[in-house]
Amino acid sequence: MSSPPLALDIEKDPRGPLFLAIAEAITRDILRGRLSPGARLPGTRSLARALGVHRNTVNAAYQELLTQGWLQAEPARGTFVARDFPEGMEGPVAVPVAAVTEEVAPLLAFTDGAPDPRMMPGKALARAFRRAVLSPAFLAGADYGDTRGAPVLRRALTSYLASDRGVVTDPGRLLITRGCQMALFLAAKAALKPGQVIAVEEPGYPLAWEAFRAAGATVRGIPVDEGGLSVAALERALDEDSRIEAVYVTPHHQYPTTVTMGAARRLRLLELVERHGVTLIEDDYDHEYRFEGRPVLPLAARASADLPLIYVGSLSKLLSPGIRLGYAMAPEPLLSAMAAARAAIDRQGDAPLEAALADLIGDGDLGRHARKARRIYRARRDVLAAALREHLGERVAFETPAGGLALWLRCEGVAAETWAARAGEAGLTLLPGSCFALQRPVPPAFRLGYAALDEARILRAVEILAGSWPGGKRDQLELG
Amino acid sequence: MSSPPLALDIEKDPRGPLFLAIAEAITRDILRGRLSPGARLPGTRSLARALGVHRNTVNAAYQELLTQGWLQAEPARGTFVARDFPEGMEGPVAVPVAAVTEEVAPLLAFTDGAPDPRMMPGKALARAFRRAVLSPAFLAGADYGDTRGAPVLRRALTSYLASDRGVVTDPGRLLITRGCQMALFLAAKAALKPGQVIAVEEPGYPLAWEAFRAAGATVRGIPVDEGGLSVAALERALDEDSRIEAVYVTPHHQYPTTVTMGAARRLRLLELVERHGVTLIEDDYDHEYRFEGRPVLPLAARASADLPLIYVGSLSKLLSPGIRLGYAMAPEPLLSAMAAARAAIDRQGDAPLEAALADLIGDGDLGRHARKARRIYRARRDVLAAALREHLGERVAFETPAGGLALWLRCEGVAAETWAARAGEAGLTLLPGSCFALQRPVPPAFRLGYAALDEARILRAVEILAGSWPGGKRDQLELG
Numbered sequence: 001m002s003s004p005p006l007a008l009d010i011e012k013d014p015r016g017p018l019f020l021a022i023a024e025a026i027t028r029d030i031l032r033g034r035l036s037p038g039a040r041l042p043g044t045r046s047l048a049r050a051l052g053v054h055r056n057t058v059n060a061a062y063q064e065l066l067t068q069g070w071l072q073a074e075p076a077r078g079t080f081v082a083r084d085f086p087e088g089m090e091g092p093v094a095v096p097v098a099a100v101t102e103e104v105a106p107l108l109a110f111t112d113g114a115p116d117p118r119m120m121p122g123k124a125l126a127r128a129f130r131r132a133v134l135s136p137a138f139l140a141g142a143d144y145g146d147t148r149g150a151p152v153l154r155r156a157l158t159s160y161l162a163s164d165r166g167v168v169t170d171p172g173r174l175l176i177t178r179g180c181q182m183a184l185f186l187a188a189k190a191a192l193k194p195g196q197v198i199a200v201e202e203p204g205y206p207l208a209w210e211a212f213r214a215a216g217a218t219v220r221g222i223p224v225d226e227g228g229l230s231v232a233a234l235e236r237a238l239d240e241d242s243r244i245e246a247v248y249v250t251p252h253h254q255y256p257t258t259v260t261m262g263a264a265r266r267l268r269l270l271e272l273v274e275r276h277g278v279t280l281i282e283d284d285y286d287h288e289y290r291f292e293g294r295p296v297l298p299l300a301a302r303a304s305a306d307l308p309l310i311y312v313g314s315l316s317k318l319l320s321p322g323i324r325l326g327y328a329m330a331p332e333p334l335l336s337a338m339a340a341a342r343a344a345i346d347r348q349g350d351a352p353l354e355a356a357l358a359d360l361i362g363d364g365d366l367g368r369h370a371r372k373a374r375r376i377y378r379a380r381r382d383v384l385a386a387a388l389r390e391h392l393g394e395r396v397a398f399e400t401p402a403g404g405l406a407l408w409l410r411c412e413g414v415a416a417e418t419w420a421a422r423a424g425e426a427g428l429t430l431l432p433g434s435c436f437a438l439q440r441p442v443p444p445a446f447r448l449g450y451a452a453l454d455e456a457r458i459l460r461a462v463e464i465l466a467g468s469w470p471g472g473k474r475d476q477l478e479l480g
Numbered sequence: 481m482s483s484p485p486l487a488l489d490i491e492k493d494p495r496g497p498l499f500l501a502i503a504e505a506i507t508r509d510i511l512r513g514r515l516s517p518g519a520r521l522p523g524t525r526s527l528a529r530a531l532g533v534h535r536n537t538v539n540a541a542y543q544e545l546l547t548q549g550w551l552q553a554e555p556a557r558g559t560f561v562a563r564d565f566p567e568g569m570e571g572p573v574a575v576p577v578a579a580v581t582e583e584v585a586p587l588l589a590f591t592d593g594a595p596d597p598r599m600m601p602g603k604a605l606a607r608a609f610r611r612a613v614l615s616p617a618f619l620a621g622a623d624y625g626d627t628r629g630a631p632v633l634r635r636a637l638t639s640y641l642a643s644d645r646g647v648v649t650d651p652g653r654l655l656i657t658r659g660c661q662m663a664l665f666l667a668a669k670a671a672l673k674p675g676q677v678i679a680v681e682e683p684g685y686p687l688a689w690e691a692f693r694a695a696g697a698t699v700r701g702i703p704v705d706e707g708g709l710s711v712a713a714l715e716r717a718l719d720e721d722s723r724i725e726a727v728y729v730t731p732h733h734q735y736p737t738t739v740t741m742g743a744a745r746r747l748r749l750l751e752l753v754e755r756h757g758v759t760l761i762e763d764d765y766d767h768e769y770r771f772e773g774r775p776v777l778p779l780a781a782r783a784s785a786d787l788p789l790i791y792v793g794s795l796s797k798l799l800s801p802g803i804r805l806g807y808a809m810a811p812e813p814l815l816s817a818m819a820a821a822r823a824a825i826d827r828q829g830d831a832p833l834e835a836a837l838a839d840l841i842g843d844g845d846l847g848r849h850a851r852k853a854r855r856i857y858r859a860r861r862d863v864l865a866a867a868l869r870e871h872l873g874e875r876v877a878f879e880t881p882a883g884g885l886a887l888w889l890r891c892e893g894v895a896a897e898t899w900a901a902r903a904g905e906a907g908l909t910l911l912p913g914s915c916f917a918l919q920r921p922v923p924p925a926f927r928l929g930y931a932a933l934d935e936a937r938i939l940r941a942v943e944i945l946a947g948s949w950p951g952g953k954r955d956q957l958e959l960g
Contacts, residue, residue, distance in 0.1 A: 020616070023617075024615070024616050064616065064620050065616070070616075117618065117619045117620075117624075118619050122614050122619070123614065126610035126613050126614065127610075129606060129609055129610075130607075130609075133605060134602050135504070136500070136507050136550075137500050138597065138802065139602070140500055140503070140544055141801070141932055144594075144597075145802045178658065178826045181823075181824075181825065181826055181827045182825055185824065185825045194674075207827070210824040211825065214821065214824035214825055320613060321624045322618065322624045322831030322832055323830045323831070323832065324826065324828065324830060341694065344661075344690040344691055344693070344694035345661065345662055345665045345694055346658045346659065346804065346826070347661045347687070350803045350830065351802030351803070352800065352803065353830065353833070
């Protein structure tokens with residue numbers, strides 16, 4: 001029995017992908033009650049015909065809604081409206097016209113390590129935001145915000161850092177920022193005079209270099225090996241260039257190679273930094289996404305309290321991909337210098353958002369979501385690792401990362417850039433080593449951010465990757 | 481008949497004013513149902529005794545809740561829980577522990593022109609934010625945000641600017657920023673090389689000078705007269721200092737003197753700027769708060785499209801005092817330079833907030849609230865003007881401002897700083913001329929931001945001001 005065709009109200013000129021406009025239209029109909037829980041949707045072929053679009057487009061729309069929990073698939077029976085609303089929807093809510101971007105989002109991509117927005121506490125965030133915006137104290141004008149960040153958030157973060165990773169601090173040593181980017185810019189502004197040099201890992205994190213340069217600093221690369229930043233190479237650089245006044249490291253999950261710096265090297269790094277009197281900027285991104293081994297404490301947890309160490313973290317991946325919230329911890333006079341620099345470019349953060357985040361930390365929402373996300377991300381990591389071994393075998397080499405949302409895939413004997421271009425033509429976007437190189441020879445590798453892809457998409461992506469391998473005889477490698 | 485004492489759950493160690501902690505506790509009880517609509521509250525004396533606080537503190541808490549609509553006063557009968565929830569509260573909502581600041585908020589203050597948070601669409605904002613955070617497109621990762629600001633917001637702003645003030649542009653010429661502060665910083669980064677000079681009004685807006693200096697520019701003051709920036713003085717400065725490459729003006733409501741630049745002078749300013757090939761930065765803050773006269777079109781509405789004019793506006797006062805959202809409109813190559821500078825310090829704005837704001841503009845919520853606020857602010861302006869005339873007479877001089885949320889009060893013959901210090905001791909905070917001076921002699925005046933004060937508070941503030949006048953014989957001026 002075929003169901004009547006849907007009279008979907010699709011945006012006339014969607015600027016984003018069409019499949020998302022169709023998905024939005026279906027959810028609108030569900031929320032308005034035009035499609036009831038348990039109702040059967042038309043088959044993809046007939047809906048495609050009715051809408052005048054390709055069947056793949058309808059299929060992509062259905063897939064998206066299945067993943068989000070709006071629809072349920074019953075094998076051999078069809079696709080149905082879910083009987084329970086997905087996590088986050090309590091009942092009829094007016095759905096806006098699709099908030100589309102002007103660029104078409106790629107359908108399949110390994111990011112640089114972005115999280116899955118469905119793993120985030122959207123409903124709790126919206127609830128906490130509402131409370132904050134309507135709170136009597138806020139309406140009375142007592143809590144418009146603070147350059148250093150809402151005190152309630154700095155207090156919540158203080159507890160969080162202590163219990164989550166042994167970093168003992170107090171609210172007076174914290175500065176809440178607009179994400180990691182701003183924290184790094186302010187750190188460089190505080191630690192360096194224009195023209196001074198900051199040593200960075202190479203390959204490394206180009207957005208950090210942008211922030212440092214915007215602060216007037218010069219960036220100098222220090223090689224990375226299988227243990228992270230080479231402290232021996234750093235020592236040689238410090239000895240020969242007296243303009244180096246700061247060092248930027250990602251010791252927990254080196255960006256981009258994902259390696260973790262071991263305990264012995266961490267100690268040598270701290271001693272070196274102290275001996276030369278330079279500022280250390282530790283970026284502990286993805287700390288929460290650790291999958292195995294003992295927890296690794298940050299450098300900030302073991303450094304002495306007056307060492308000029310600026311510890312930077314981000315909450316964006318825990319809260320929402322579209323929201324930038326980060327923090328920096330630093331001793332004086334660095335922190336006050338950072339706060340003053342912040343005020344000059346941005347008076348303060350958005351107080352209701354900061355208060356909402358404090359609520360989510362205090363209520364345990366953030367922790368719960370992080371644990372759930374961790375389980376799912378670890379599973380996806382394993383799916384990726386297995387698929388790479390199966391479909392690419394000895395064409396690539398990698399270590400399964402102990403944490404973080406990306407895998408560093410080395411490709412011996414072929415140029416990663418060439419491979420990436422061919423994969424792009426086949427519908428898969430990914431980031432080759434040139435994206436992370438400062439000067440030295442480009443690493444022959446990819447950084448595969450897998451977290452936002454479900455299992456089916458990971459498998460499909462690896463298939464495309466395998467099928468577009470530029471080495472040897474291509475026809476030997478059939479798509480699996 | 482006395483009502484039973486309230487068993488209020490007041491935060492043990494509130495870091496903010498105690499009266500607000502008490503107010504928060506009362507609203508919590510209302511929302512939890514412990515206090516029913518229509519229930520009579522204890523008298524201030526008995527509640528004060530029960531809580532062990534001063535009666536004034538309880539009175540201040542009741543006053544706050546009366547103003548916000550939680551309570552209703554019935555003369556000779558007492559104070560009661562309102563039967564309708566105030567605008568913004570639909571039903572039981574968990575109220576967080578008071579989001580208090582670490583500084584005690586002054587009880588009575590003229591700000592520099594801050595709005596009244598109760599005039600803002602908090603409920604609509606919360607609703608729109610929730611929709612944005614839970615939208616399928618957002619969850620699918622299609623709309624994480626954009627360095628230039630969510631396209632949906634840039635489109636909404638384009639319509640808004642055209643219909644509201646005759647500024648014709650397109651989304652590609654707009655950059656959404658974290659409020660005016662960031663817009664001004666980015667404008668200076670784009671328009672000036674380090675060491676170049678920007679001419680500013682004097683007296684003027686010190687936070688703008690901070691932003692310009694953070695961008696590496698030097699600030700030079702140009703005198704302001706009763707018609708705004710003196711274009712004759714600007715011309716002399718441009719002729720003598722070739723390092724001046726930009727000019728910053730607030731022509732609609734000069735900050736801090738509130739005067740509006742007339743049509744003839746605007747034309748001369750545009751000609752001068754074009755002749756010298758410098759960039760003009762027009763800050764049109766408080767455009768929406770115009771009370772009389774014909775609408776004044778911005779310079780940006782009449783300048784030719786390729787003139788290097790950066791038009792800056794803020795949405796913070798319309799949306800929420802704790803949220804920083806602003807925008808800049810500029811031609812190329814300025815806009816791309818500003819966008820690149822933005823990305824280096826802050827990848828992007830918070831996409832759900834930007835989408836929510838676009839909704840509020842598109843749904844007409846923002847316009848409705850602005851119109852309602854305008855009516856209330858104009859009434860408060862009139863109350864202030866009348867009270868100043870009545871209580872201070874010839875001790876002061878002012879023109880009733882045609883728009884904006886502040887009044888410029890000149891005080892002949894006494895030092896404004898002395899007067900402000902004495903008013904502060906008497907419980908009133910206000911901003912004397914020294915707050916706005918760059919170098920020249922400090923203007924003998926105050927900038928009285930009145931918008932966040934209700935009528936009773938305005939009257940009380942003027943009484944305190946009158947009572948603390950430092951000139952002549954003090955005992956001649958009794959508190960009214």
